Amino acid sequence: MMDCATPAADGGFVAAGDGWTYAGTLTFANATAVFDACDELALPAAGGVDLAGLGHADSTALAVMLALKRRAAREGKPLSFASVPPGLHRLARVYGVLELLAG
Numbered sequence: 001m002m003d004c005a006t007p008a009a010d011g012g013f014v015a016a017g018d019g020w021t022y023a024g025t026l027t028f029a030n031a032t033a034v035f036d037a038c039d040e041l042a043l044p045a046a047g048g049v050d051l052a053g054l055g056h057a058d059s060t061a062l063a064v065m066l067a068l069k070r071r072a073a074r075e076g077k078p079l080s081f082a083s084v085p086p087g088l089h090r091l092a093r094v095y096g097v098l099e100l101l102a103g
Contacts, residue, residue, distance in 0.1 A: 011055070013038055018046040023053035026061040035064050043071070047078035057088050065100055 011024020012034050020041075026034060049068070054061070065081060072079035084092075084101055092098050 010034075013041065013049070015041060015044065016050075019044045019048040019050060021050045021053055025056040026054060026064060027056060027058045028060045031060040031064050035067055038068070043068075043075060043077050043079060047072070047080055049079065049081050050083050051081055051085065051088070052083035054083075054085055054088070057085060059091055059095065061088055062091055062095060062097060062100065066097065069100060 010030040010033070011022065011026055013020045013022050069079055081101055089101065092101055
């Protein structure tokens with residue numbers, strides 16, 4: 001597995017098989033470092049990102065997700081998010097970006 005994470009205590013994406021998983025938190029405190037670390041990681045071959053391991057998240061998590069979707073569009077690859085925590089889903093609805101969560 002190739003790690004694309006900030007220090008393990010914070011959180012980050014990990015390439016697992018043909019997808020990515022996320023473990024830890026994703027907040028203002030670590031979002032830039034998490035996103036920057038992903039520049040060197042190829043997008044998931046199957047296009048799936050499993051957020052089941054995402055602990056605490058704030059609206060900055062949505063910004064990271066949007067940036068990853070833009071990167072995928074530039075690279076002509078699909079990208080979808082699964083196991084989105086309810087709180088993050090509610091934030092997406094409030095901010096009017098529910099389409100971000102669509103496959």
